[in-house]
Amino acid sequence: MRPPPQAGEVKQVFPSVVVAKQHNAILIHSLDEAAVRAGLSIGLPLANARAICPELTVYDADEVADRKTLEDIADWCDRFTPLVALDPPYGLYLDITGCAHLFGGERALLQIVSGALGRRGFAVSAAIAPTAICARTLTRHASGKIVADGGEAEAVSPLPVSALGADDAITAGLRRAGLKTIGDVASRGHHEITARFGASFTALLQQALGQGDGPISPRKPLPDYIVEKRFPDPVATDTVIALNLSALAHMLVTAMDKQGKGARKLEASFFRTDGAVRTITVEAGRPVTKPEVIDRLFRERLEALSDPLDPGFGFDLIRLSASRTEIVVQQQRDLDANVHDNDELSALIDRIAARIGGKRVVVHLPEDTHIPESAVQAVAAQHHLAAAAQAAWPERIEGEPPLRPLRLFDKPEPIKVPFATVPDGPPHQFTWRRVTHAVVRVEGPERIAMEWWKQNGDGPTRDYFRIEDEAGLRFWIFRDGLYDGEPAEAEDEAVPPRWFVHGLFA
Known part of the structure; x- marks a missing residue:
């Protein structure tokens, strides 16, 4: 070990290089000024570099x-x-x-x-x-x-x-x-x-030489509108930050209003004096044209952050941008009460989405398919609220029991059926979640064949039954597959049909 430098001595700086393996050889990837003065260069093999400079400090590259x-x-x-x-x-x-x-x-x-x-x-x-x-x-x-x-x-x-x-x-x-x-x-x-x-x-x-120019590709797309506030003295208090964000919201709305546009996606970027940058994003179901709405959305978002906004030694720049905008369509709002209702609903969805995330606030849209678990699609409410309002759902026939259960399981749950009427009859009893239910009433079967073009031609066939047990509980169960009346070959034994519960009527 070298002795520590004494008072008045100048600490010796040894050359340092970063090496990486290229073409089955360890070459210098980068180096400092001391290594350059020692005669080293990028691309030089490490063995040659050590021969030139034995006191070399070597670090492995981490791309x-x-x-x-x-x-x-x-x-x-x-x-x-x-x-x-x-x-x-x-x-x-x-x-x-x-x-x-x-x-x-x-x-x-x-x-x-x-x-x-x-x-x-x-x-x-x-x-x-x-x-x-x-x-x-x-x-x-x-x-x-x-x-x-x-x-x-x-x-x-x-x-x-x-x-x-x-x-x-x-x-x-x-x-x-x-x-x-x-x-x-x-x-x-x-x-x-x-x-x-x-x-x-x-x-x-x-x-x-300046005889031509090639475009550069920015790492972030340029927002449609952008406003910012720079501070000669960094700001760190919540009150001052909120006031400046509100002032930027007024500036942004004024700029968008000149072209008749509203913001669907907004980003607030906070630049700390130590170089850290924090970006907060909010979205809206309809174009936002009022600064107070922008204030409310960001307030909800900031209050719900699991990692609170930390100003550190202060922010020297706050930037507000509208990264996605749309043309605002003027509507008659004085006589149409539905317009006001839709605005309130959209505002509520935006506030909830700002707190818990837009993907967690969903609406359900009907799908054109006869497969029960695929007949409904959950989509983000902020982007599909208008489609949900105009969606056409199958109407229930008056006086008839519901054809589909009130509660449909995301994934059918298996049940044990000791015996059932063959070839296409219902079970006499079944066991679900360790409880045995005796069947007293049955409606069915309703045969639903799977979409064979999505199942490689090997889609199973389901027979659904609406059944009621001795306690009055009503279930929607199905048999996956068909009973085969012919004896199976020894080397190719048939798999018996399986039973599942898919939903509950009450």
């Missing part, structure tokens, strides 16, 4: 953790622009068009982002350019540079060809051809470069 860290940084960058795209394994694109002035200009924004990430222990290389590829190219050899529109070619021409980030084979081929800088490659004809290295590399080169 899952790296991806998670990159996504966390992307969440933090959402405070600067909602258009953030990933550039794996360790890059990000930020589209700052139209929002740099909020932070004092492009230079100030670049310093804010780089400084904040640097204080959190990250080594940051950043640049601003009119095209994404040009900015990425500059980050490799000219960090901190800002390129004006039209100056892309001049900015990247002196850089080595490796800054383009092309395949190693292409980079090596360019160097063998004597093309060491991007300017050297740009001086050749496009057709010549394409014939030698492919059209994709030519497109990459053109985007780096």
Whole structure:
């Protein structure tokens, strides 16, 4: 063991690298500045690296953790622009068009982002350019540079060809051809470069030179409407947070009202000063056009959170967005009482869904099938309330007993039948849940064949009976399969029919 450094001594920093197995070899995946000064580089085998630098500190690569860290940084960058795209394994694109002035200009924004990430222990290389590829190219050899529109070619021409980030084979081929800088490659004809290295590399080169631009794919879709409030001093009290969220709701409704739209899905994002981001989502069954409704939905949602909103040292940004909107259809509300009833029902469903989740509030719709357990479909009430109001259910015949039980089991439960009338008669008694019931009245059978086109042609046949026992309890039972009157073959014994209870009438 090395002795601890004495007072006044400078602690020695040993080079560190992260290694990963590639092509059956352990290669350097990433490294720090001390390793670069020692002569190491990415892609160098670990054995060679140890020979060059015996004091090397080695860590195994964790791609899952790296991806998670990159996504966390992307969440933090959402405070600067909602258009953030990933550039794996360790890059990000930020589209700052139209929002740099909020932070004092492009230079100030670049310093804010780089400084904040640097204080959190990250080594940051950043640049601003009119095209994404040009900015990425500059980050490799000219960090901190800002390129004006039209100056892309001049900015990247002196850089080595490796800054383009092309395949190693292409980079090596360019160097063998004597093309060491991007300017050297740009001086050749496009057709010549394409014939030698492919059209994709030519497109990459053109985007780096500003002669074309490729779209970036934001990790989150851009909301239809977005409003936000930035705070010079972080806010942490519930009252101040609620007041600012209410003010944002008024701003959002005003913006949507200009185009006659209402919000169906709303998201409130809270950005903490330590970089953590919390997003709360609520949905509505009908387009929301009133700020007080938005306030109520978020209040219900925040109060029902199992993990309460923790401001930590405070929020420096609160953002409210409408990620899904619809055109508001004006209705006559003065004379139609049903409209008011539907509004109240929809508001009630929205409040309950905000507390317990939209998937837990359901309505039932009829299905066009004769299979009992498939005749009803449970769907989210917020999205199918209008369909449920117009659903046509089979009408009961007056004076006749119900054909279907009041309580239908999700899964039929097996019963024991010691003997029954064959070939298609009812049982004389059965045992269900350890209780034996003697049958005194029977109605049936009602034969229901399964949907053979969904059962690979081997669907069973059910005979349903409405029966009543000596205690007056009424059951809906069925026999799964048919009795076979012919003796079974010894090597292919027939499986006897099974009996189930499927529901209760009372």
